[in-house]
Amino acid sequence: MTSHPVVSVIVPAYNSAPLLRDFLGACRASEYRDFEVIINDDLRSTDGTRTLVEQSRADGLDVRYLQENRSMAQGRKRGAAEARGSVLMHLDSDMTVTPGLIGECADLINGPYDALVIPEESFGTTFWARCKWLEKKIYDGVEQIESLRCVRRDIYDKLGGHDERMVFSEDKDFDLRVRKAGYRIGRTRNFLYHNEGDLRLQKTMRKKLGYSGTADLFASEHPEAYRWQTNIFHRFGLYLKNFPYAFSHPLLYGGLWVMKAGEFGYGAVGQVRHRMAVRKPHSGVRGGTT
Numbered sequence: 001m002t003s004h005p006v007v008s009v010i011v012p013a014y015n016s017a018p019l020l021r022d023f024l025g026a027c028r029a030s031e032y033r034d035f036e037v038i039i040n041d042d043l044r045s046t047d048g049t050r051t052l053v054e055q056s057r058a059d060g061l062d063v064r065y066l067q068e069n070r071s072m073a074q075g076r077k078r079g080a081a082e083a084r085g086s087v088l089m090h091l092d093s094d095m096t097v098t099p100g101l102i103g104e105c106a107d108l109i110n111g112p113y114d115a116l117v118i119p120e121e122s123f124g125t126t127f128w129a130r131c132k133w134l135e136k137k138i139y140d141g142v143e144q145i146e147s148l149r150c151v152r153r154d155i156y157d158k159l160g161g162h163d164e165r166m167v168f169s170e171d172k173d174f175d176l177r178v179r180k181a182g183y184r185i186g187r188t189r190n191f192l193y194h195n196e197g198d199l200r201l202q203k204t205m206r207k208k209l210g211y212s213g214t215a216d217l218f219a220s221e222h223p224e225a226y227r228w229q230t231n232i233f234h235r236f237g238l239y240l241k242n243f244p245y246a247f248s249h250p251l252l253y254g255g256l257w258v259m260k261a262g263e264f265g266y267g268a269v270g271q272v273r274h275r276m277a278v279r280k281p282h283s284g285v286r287g288g289t290t
Contacts, residue, residue: 007035008085012075014042016093024056026096032103037063040079073162073170089150094195101190113186116150124196131255147175167214205266212270
């Protein structure tokens with residue numbers, strides 16, 4: 001790999017212009033310059049993301065616009081197909097890079113590692129967004145939960161990239177396949193900002209309700225990882241292990257327990273609904289002999 005590899009930062013989006021404005025501004029402030037940004041917008045987007053990308057390109061940022069995003073996994077994979085970099089960084093539209101992050105990823109991938117986990121620092125405007133900040137703090141360094149976001153291009157292609165069938169834990173699916181193949185996984189010191197915005201309790205629970213209905217594919221591909229993720233006692237065990245937060249952030253710590261109990265509950269409902277729908281016989285079909 002060259003001494004200054006090109007990093008391709010790939011971001012699927014859906015009506016994300018306000019978030020992308022901050023993201024693209026942060027990219028312009030990057031200390032490393034050998035990178036490109038590929039925004040793959042959803043087919044349904046109507047918020048002027050294309051115009052924002054064109055303005056950023058006019059300001060000197062190497063950024064391209066696609067509108068071929070049909071799902072997170074497909075959007076990432078389609079963006080990677082257009083990338084010219086030897087290092088791929090897969091981010092979300094509500095994330096923002098810190099100034100030294102892209103350069104550190106280039107150095108680490110150019111050196112001892114094949115793929116990287118990037119820590120996150122969540123923020124937002126509501127109580128529940130701050131509970132998410134605490135949740136991410138507790139998950140810091142927990143391999144079963146975190147997923148890699150940066151990988152060598154040749155490895156991504158060799159493993160087939162993101163599985164377009166995946167919705168539930170599509171990022172963890174790719175992470176597990178990289179680890180299973182025996183590649184060297186590192187971790188950056190620089191981090192991502194993750195904007196939770198005006199997160200509401202009902203919103204995060206509904207999100208789990210929707211995702212859980214697509215979990216069967218992940219469960220069939222990674223049964224052990226699925227059992228770990230869906231075992232509520234594993235999560236609550238992590239919270240108990242980090243009990244000192246109950247003294248430093250008592251309200252957030254209590255709110256985290258409420259939020260996760262609700263998310264697990266909605267997730268369970270989503271799975272039951274999905275399996276009942278799959279097993280439901282087709283209407284109008286009758287049994288009998290001929």
